[in-house]
């Protein structure tokens with residue numbers, strides 16, 4: 298065995314050279330990996346005793362792509378295109394041996410090999426779109442030449458990882474190797490290629506599938522139309538489509554040039570910068586400075602959920618999906634039955650859509666036990682309370698839980714707003730109490746705010762974070778404060794949205810601006826969807842807000858066919874003259890002369906106070922990092938991922954600009970706009986949120 302460099306070895310096994318990469322954690326194509334790979338293959342080619350070359354990786358995966366950490370920095374070492382040229386132009390067959398995931402640049406390298414073998418558990422994909430990019434090393438030109446333009450369009454715009462068996466069907470993989478026996482199988486495959494004198498298959502020359510699609514622009518037009526909603530606001534999907542179009546309409550080398558040009562445009566643009574930032578923030582969020590990875594955990598084998606309403610039911614489904622038994626408790630049998638049947642119906646609907654086997658519905662339901670008594674939670678390892686959002690009710694539940702549930706179990710509240718320390722104080726074990734704030738619908742939304750109480754211990758936090766991962770959530774650890782991170786910042790936006798309407802904007806103006814910014818819907822459409830009567834009590838209603846007046850008129854949102862908007866039979870919204878009249882009357886009554894408010898002001902007024910509040914949250918230590926706040930907003934509140942989250946956005950537009958506006962509004966409109974001390978400090982030092990460590 299020869300060592301080529303720190304991450305590359307070369308060995309010769311009876312005329313088959315094996316180039317082995319070993320660059321943990323994922324063999325990403327850093328400069329050292331690229332150098333080693335090119336040198337290893339060159340050396341193998343130069344060795345007259347070598348008849349074929351196998352390229353394989355150590356560790357848990359084949360090459361998982363370019364090294365994203367290198368993006369935006371000056372290029373060093375051999376370029377990826379040069380590495381690929383060495384492989385593709387090799388006069389001896391090169392065989393890529395794939396396990397784990399061959400992703401992005403990793404798959405592109407494999408596509409330059411002449412053959413590919415993989416174990417059944419391996420997956421292939423071009424996920425660049427998820428970081429706002431396109432495959433920039435020939436992937437968009439070679440992939441359609443093997444799987445056809447339609448399948449290629451799907452792969453590059455979804456970024457999905459395709460299982461090896463499926464790849465075998467499409468021709469992306471030439472042969473499956475036994476699990477655990479990849480190396481030997483790849484060498485045997487290489488020997489067969491040599492013995493049978495098989496040709497050097499170069500995908501760049503494989504034109505049949507792209508030729509067949511030429512003259513059929515409808516393939517692309519239809520694809521764009523079908524996916525317009527999914528791609529709204531994103532640049533990368535469209536650029537990926539253009540590259541596949543180029544593969545169909547241009548000769549290979551021209552197509553490569555188109556790919557390079559579009560890749561560079563994306564790489565230097567703000568969307569990819571935001572999405573790459575989110576890629577790392579999503580991984581950082583799990584790392585807790587004072588709760589090390591080896592903190593002992595509490596085994597979670599059985600979970601209790603209190604409340605079988607929408608929230609409790611959704612929470613329970615997460616655990617059932619992960620194979621964890623759940624006991625769900627309601628007060629009355631009718632409500633319990635309703636809750637259980639909603640869960641079953643949700644699963645059956647998923648199965649009907651083909652996204653789950655019918656048998657799996659039963660497997661999940663078999664893990665679920667309904668109960669009418671808290672005593673049945675005695676042996677649970679984790680109990681999550683999802684009862685009505687009122688402090689006295691929560692306190693009562695925790696007092697009772699403390700007396701019932703075994704010692705050492707975790708007691709969590711799903712409160713979205715209330716003080717966890719007050720709730721914990723009702724128990725004799727506040728160190729086992731914390732918040733687990735799920736977002737509705739809880740079985741769908743990825744975000745979990747894990748709220749650390751004053752006394753919550755590290756093993757409890759470590760366990761809940763690990764459990765969150767197990768049930769497929771992305772968890773952010775936050776501190777106790779009203780509304781925690783997400784709702785605390787949201788209330789800033791809500792307040793300003795309402796004020797803007799009083800000052801002269803219409804709800805649909807505000808909604809349009811936020812929708813165009815990239816949110817799935819604006820605050821007023823959102824209120825209509827949720828129901829305007831949440832927290833509204835008829836007897837106490839005093840016509841003191843626009844919302845109250847709407848509720849009094851039985852305009853309670855989508856469910857009553859009217860709210861801020863009017864809705865037709867298909868729930869299509871249109872601006873309502875009734876709402877408009879109410880708003881005019883309100884302004885008149887309050888002595889407000891409406892003024893024309895531009896879109897830019899609407900956006901700034903809704904977003905800057907959120908950024909300012911985020912700074913206050915950081916300053917108070919209620920979130921660990923700016924990136925964690927961004928993760929909360931992207932995964933819980935529909936912040937467009939291509940804008941990186943509110944804190945990233947603040948950095949992008951300039952914190953000085955945010956501060957200047959806050960000061961200007963503060964002097965005109967008062968305390969709502971008091972700048973955060975941290976914001977002032979960062980601006981004074983010429984720094985950004987991302988400079989905070």
Ligand code: 3H9
Pocket residue numbers: 322323325358361362363364365366377398400401402403405424425428430431432433434436577580581
């Ligand atoms: C590309 O290839 C462009 C080319 O087309 C053109 C170039 C010219 N780079 O996710 P995990 C780190 S773009 C750098 O927790 P898992 C990650 O940050 C790339 N670092 O593990 C983490 O670090 P830490 C296209 C990377 O087992 C650690 O590895 N490829 C990269 O859950 C473990 O990651 C992609 O977009 C990278 N490419 O999942 C694939 N990948 O421990 C991106 C990972 O310090 N990667 N790291 O926090 C993935 O999807 C997952 O990491 C993978 C493993 C499925 C591979």
